Amino acid sequence: QHSSPAQAEFYQAVEEVLESLTPILEHNPKYRQQAIIERMVEPERQIMFRVPWVDDQGNIQVNKGYRVEFNSALGPYKGGIRFHPSVNASIIKFLGFEQIFKNALTGLPIGGAKGGANFDPKGKSDGEIMRFCQSFMNELYRHIGPTTDVPAGDIGVGAREIGYMFGQYKKLANSFDGVFTGKSLLWGGSLARKEATGYGCVYFAQYMLADRQQQLAGKRCLVSGSGNVAIYTIEKLQQLGATAVTCSDSSGTLYHASGINLDTLKQIKEAQPQRLTAYLKFHPDAEYISTADYPADGHAVWRFKAELAFPCATQNELTVADARALVENGCLAVSEGANMPSTQEAVEVFLKSGIAYGPGKAANAGGVATSQLEMAQNASMQRWSFEEVDAKLQVIMRNIYLRARDTAAEFGQPGNLVLGANIAGFKRVAEAMIEQGVV
Ligand code: NDP
Structure with missing residues (x-):
């Protein structure tokens, strides 16, 4: 189904996942009966919005903002925000789709999402970055929340950008809560994130x-x-x-x-x-x-x-x-x-x-897993030591590896961690979707 070249990256990600799901779909007719694939490839919600801001010369600039809330079967939407000139709907959708399986594979209660803007932070002044982040948040704040959707960083979004976005969220929502991960250690961030x-x-x-x-x-x-x-x-x-x-x-x-x-x-x-x-x-x-x-x-x-x-x-x-x-x-x-x-x-x-x-969805899941540990610390008003978080990270990475490895062997392709990661992640999400009904 390459009918839409504008979504090349999204189709690439979907194709890779669907190919490796063949063995589990063949063994479980209920996934087809429940239209799990049809439901999974369609985001629960996609937000596209205008991000207007004023540059240092006083010119008005306009960028495209995105948040794709892909799947919340396992928990609040979770996934990073990317600021890069190459960002478009296809890239955000591919990243959001991958995020569903990655997050499921961690074994933690988090759904999948991704967001971003076609904004290039390179060469921008601090003031420009701040005004851009504030404008981005002027729209996004109404869609996110500590139990709804919890964004994090990604390419072009680090501690500085998260600080500006969090500050604007707090002002608009009148609430200091764990709505972002990757926060500064001064105000709710986790060591080792x-x-x-x-x-x-x-x-x-x-x-x-x-x-x-x-x-x-x-x-x-x-x-x-x-x-x-x-x-x-x-x-x-x-x-x-x-x-x-x-x-x-x-x-x-x-x-x-x-x-x-x-x-x-x-x-x-x-x-x-x-x-x-x-x-x-x-x-x-x-x-x-x-x-x-x-x-x-x-x-x-x-x-x-x-x-x-x-x-x-x-x-x-x-x-x-x-x-x-x-x-x-x-x-x-x-x-x-x-x-x-x-x-x-x-x-x-x-x-x-x-x-x-x-594959990335298994090997790089330590970031989002530790983000979930940051959410847990925020919700319980605790602060864990670097060693404590790092020790939990190692256990989580080991479990991700074992899940992918053992699932690959179970489905007759030992060593194929692509297949193992996709099937293991898919199974958790699919079962949760079935239990929660057609919503
Ligand atoms: P950063 O913005 O910190 O770094 C990105 C790096 O990749 C920079 O060196 C950048 O070079 C380079 N890069 C970006 N785009 C291109 C391109 N089109 N061609 C060549 N080089 C490029 O981002 P992160 O390190 O956070 O993210 C890197 C990757 O890891 C991404 O795929 C991201 O989705 C993924 N990831 C990140 C997680 C996180 O916790 N941060 C979690 C899981 C995955 P330059 O500065 O010149 O643009």
Whole structure:
């Protein structure tokens, strides 16, 4: 059903899920009788809205805002907000759809949603970011709430943006409540939330490797992206004795054979956001490959020799040629920090090659799982220590891995964590939908 090219990413995500559901649908006619698939692919509610704001020159700018509340069978809608010029209805729908299964797979009581705007935060002043966030919230506040819909960050939305959006929500709703996760530690945020997606994605790799009698320590790793997920993936890899030799942004890839220096990376990406080329000033022995010099069929970051790969930038950033290069270079495992970073053809290469492949909806679920821990702390007015949250994160990641692994084996495809994650997530949501009737 590719009749609507405008929704290419959404169809790609749906197709991947539906393909892997065939075995469970065949065994359970009730899912067809209950029109579960037809109901699941249609969001419960989609909000599209105008986001007008005034730039520093006094000009009125207008962006498109979105929130797709996809499925609330398991709990309040939950999913991040993305600010990036590429955002459109298809991208938000694909992310919201994936989020349903990811959240179900965590075993926690959260539904699936996603939101965003085609706004480019790059080069904007602090005042412009604040006015944009306030305008975005002027519409969104009426649709969200601590037991209705709890957004979080994503690409282009970090602590600063969440602060401005939360401030405006509080003013409009006249209520200080846990309506966002990823909040500042000063006013309700959870320790270890910032680190959770990256750390979780490394824990996931660790569990996949352990089942293959391998360990992380001493491994060379390729990481893409240089935002929240990439930085904390690199941090955890270092803590566990592995070496990340790459990172990237939308302009190019950095390769540092002796290992990416985390302090420098945090300095140029977190403290004073700059392009990755700034890294070379501190480490002239590193190498930079601009996107103009990428291979025509893929991305430079995946062409270096390494044993592990962690795509942590964005969707479709790893092509079939990239996947072949990884496998040929002896890659043992791929653990996805980003959402749908590998194209469908690339996923097929991984599955056929027999290397360990952890799809994003399983491997990057540590972020949303820790968001749910933030909600639990807010609702009970408690504050847990970093170690406590991190320990819970590790248990959750282990359980996600085991659920995906054991479900894949149960349905006759051992090792296929795509199938395992999709079926395990689907089953929880489908059963809850049936119990709640046709609503
Ligand atoms: P950030 O905005 O912090 O970082 C995104 C990184 O990816 C940046 O380095 C950015 O480079 C790069 N990037 C973004 N778009 C593109 C593009 N089109 N081409 C090349 N590089 C690009 O976002 P996050 O780290 O939070 O998110 C990264 C991925 O992880 C996304 O897929 C997100 O959905 C997913 N994810 C995030 C979670 C979280 O907790 N934050 C949870 C689960 C999944 P540049 O700065 O040049 O744009």
